[in-house]
Amino acid sequence: MAMLSYLLIFKHFSKLDKMKKEKEAVNQQSIKGFKGFDKNFKCRVGESNEMQFTPNSEFTSEGEPIPCKNGIHFCEYPLDVLKYYSANESRFAEVESMGLTAKHDEDSKVATNHIRIKAEINIHTLIKAAVDFTLSRIVKSKEKTNDEEKCLAANKLDRGAATNSGYSGAATNSGDSGAATNSGYRGAATNSGYSGAATNSGSRGAATNSGDIGAATNSGDRGAATNSGYSGAATNLGYSGAATNSGYRGAATNSGDRGAATNSGDRGAATNSGYRGAATNSGNGGAATNSGDGGAATNSGYRGAATNSGYRGAAYTHASHASAETIGDKSVAVAIGYQNKVKGALNTWIVIAERNDDNEILSIQSFKVDGINILPDTWYVLKNNKIQKEV
Secondary structure, three states: OHHHHHHHHHHHHHHHHHHHHHHHHHHOOOOEEEEEEOOOOEEEEOOOEEEEOOOOEEEEOOOOOEOOOEOEEEEOOHHHHHHOOOOOOOEEEEEEEOOOEEEOOOOOEEEEOEEEEEEEEOHHHHHHHHHHHHHHOOOOOOOEEEOOOOOEEEEOOOOOEEEEOOOOOEEEEOOOOOEEEEOOOOOEEEEOOOOOEEEEOOOOOEEEEOOOOOEEEEOOOOOEEEEOOOOOEEEEOOOOOEEEEOOOOOEEEEOOOOOEEEEOOOOOEEEEOOOOOEEEEOOOOOEEEEOOOOOEEEEOOOOOEEEEOOOOOEEEEOOOOOEEEEOOOOOEEEEOOOOOEEEEOOOOEEEEEEEOOOOOEEEEEEEEOOOOOOOOOOOEEEEOOEEEEOO
């Protein structure tokens, strides 16, 4: 009887020791992710304390990490960062946890008491990382591949993948975590799965993803990438393609010569660098950026920003508390929302509105950035019917 009691006690403490070691292993594991900061590279640590961060450095916080309450926070999924830091007024970096960790149960947020801040990244790198993140988690054990010309590879199994490399084929996947890839000349890749990704590299192809956390990427000359997922990203690098994202936290990027990038998500960003492209964002905290010669950037989001660097482009926003900026020659920046600000390069034009607290327009005025009365690269507001520098 005594021996049985001893064995039961030994088994009990062995189990507790095992549970303790498992907890320590989970809590102290190294987790890589992405972190957002304000424009000064600061963020809140805990419910009230603020900490200054710098790239390529390590930082610690006191107490046990608790998501949303204590510790230094970051996200494993790149676009989850945009839930907490808007694309237009934040800075981002790759990070890695070095100490205790605790994961959020609603998204990929992680709290830690010891973190390594790696290199600072821009919004384009964050978007690319989101695509890579999704693709890296695809389970391809049920993959179906087609290399024949003018053929179709289709997969409708959960976590599956469909791949087509044919001349004018199409790859379709409807699985929950699947991926559809087409590299054919005129092919199309479509994924409707929960966290899938659709990729097309064909000359005239199109990639479409409607999954909740998916990403659609097209690199074809005249292709289009469309994502409607919850936190997805659509990217097109083709000659005359277009990238469209309507997801809640998504981002649409187009670098094609005549393409357009459109995002309507709440915290998304639309970026176009094409020759005659246009970037449009209507999300609450989004940003629209265009660097093309004749492009236009438009933002209607609550705290968004519209920036145009093209030769004859325009930057336009009528969102509240937003900003419009133009850098290119012979361009115009228009900001007509509530408490907006505007900035332009030398010899460009700026248009600014003044509104009252009921959001009624009191005055709209335009000015040429002549370098004397209106200075280049300087933020201006309209107050009491007079143009003045932002304080």
